[in-house]
Amino acid sequence: AQSVTQLGSHVSVSEGALVLLRCNYSSSVPPYLFWYVQYPNQGLQLLLKYTTGATLVKGINGFEAEFKKSETSFHLTKPSAHMSDAAEYFCAVSSRAGGYQKVTFGTGTKLQVIP
């Protein structure tokens, strides 16, 4: 079984401020972790993912996330928010137990960037 919890359905930051979107996961097997971004009426775009290896993962648009096994967390950060970062962000967990991969999404966090 696997699940994802995203703390905060809405986050507001000022332009230029640090962005921190929180994600905690639960998985009975070693997880693969993802962050996706969704703009209104569009599909999902992969920001970054963790599979194995380095726990600090860098993605597109200046985002990064750190896998912390002890805290079961995979928080998304960006040093300086841009207006174009305003969107919905989904954390997701996937596991490959038994050769079958199933992705479970969090409930999403809507990021608002204030000029």
Add this chain to the structure above:
Amino acid sequence: GAVVSQHPSRVICKSGTSVKIECRSLDFQATTMFWYRQFPKQSLMLMATSNEGSKATYEQGVEKDKFLINHASLTLSTLTVTSAHPEDSSFYICSARDISSYEQYFGPGTRLTVT
């Protein structure tokens, strides 16, 4: 990069009619495709897993006779919403898993409105 297309991007139909949505992997082969449904301001909920050449696996609570899935080739899966009702109005997103890399790529989504 890998691209998944969906057609149509938007569709409006009358209650009681059926609607078919296509999901294609354009530059890779996918033995497995996934169909998600997203209600406004909510996360993606997995509806079913489509395996090429075999029956789809539906998630609990999803009516298989209402949401017909066909995965006839390694690049095409279709979702048919039969006898659509207004409560079926939603954003439907497919994803395809690359047969080689196991990476999962998402389509841009289809907005279904049933009047």
